[in-house]
Amino acid sequence: NAGVTQTPKFQVLKTGQSMTLQCAQDMNHEYMSWYRQDPGMGLRLIHYSVGAGITDQGEVPNGYNVSRSTTEDFPLRLLSAAPSQTSVYFCASTLTSYEQYFGPGTRLTVT
Amino acid sequence: AQSVTQLGSHVSVSEGALVLLRCNYSSSVPPYLFWYVQYPNQGLQLLLKYTSAATLVKGINGFEAEFKKSETSFHLTKPSAHMSDAAEYFCAVRNTGTASKLTFGTGTRLQVTL
Numbered sequence: 033n034a035g036v037t038q039t040p041k042f043q044v045l046k047t048g049q050s051m052t053l054q055c056a057q058d059m060n061h062e063y064m065s066w067y068r069q070d071p072g073m074g075l076r077l078i079h080y081s082v083g084a085g086i087t088d089q090g091e092v093p094n095g096y097n098v099s100r101s102t103t104e105d106f107p108l109r110l111l112s113a114a115p116s117q118t119s120v121y122f123c124a125s126t127l128t129s130y131e132q133y134f135g136p137g138t139r140l141t142v143t
Numbered sequence: 144a145q146s147v148t149q150l151g152s153h154v155s156v157s158e159g160a161l162v163l164l165r166c167n168y169s170s171s172v173p174p175y176l177f178w179y180v181q182y183p184n185q186g187l188q189l190l191l192k193y194t195s196a197a198t199l200v201k202g203i204n205g206f207e208a209e210f211k212k213s214e215t216s217f218h219l220t221k222p223s224a225h226m227s228d229a230a231e232y233f234c235a236v237r238n239t240g241t242a243s244k245l246t247f248g249t250g251t252r253l254q255v256t257l
Contacts, residue, residue, distance in 0.1 A: 036186075065244065072152065074233060074247035075187075090244065122186060124245075131177075132245060134186040 036135035055123030064106040068119040145170040149248035162221040166234030175237040
């Protein structure tokens, strides 16, 4: 049982490049979320999903796309990377209202 | 919408001293509240959660928090700090309507000195 896994751990992009951050969970959780963490701002919700085929926007969705074709996977796509998207990205999943399980994070730098 | 405010971005205590990290919430409905801990270069780990059962909640590593409706607070405490407690701590509230949405405070970095 690996929990929530994220790849890659680190990534450097040039402005304008696109990429996909991968997130997978093996706990059969219905709910999955993407957050970004920036110094002094805590974690902010980017997008979330309440089940396969269902996604919605969070607090800071601009510049990001998501899809949920399976229960296990919830990739986050950066369409055209900008320096403002330099951040640490966390994926999380939960089965119930009570606890979200977080992945180890992806540290992204956009130059 | 629900929100949380963490007072103090940095807290420093001596080893063996009381740890008190403050969190106040804003919610129009009974909230679900959480404390998470993040060690350097790691993800977030749940310390404890309040889900409208007992108002005094015990968590891992000797931490506990008390839900006080009259003060809209959910402060995190530990009687005796240990060097291994040095980390960043986040208070969070679950938004109504879906389990996927947590709103986090800005975090408090705890430093423990000898």
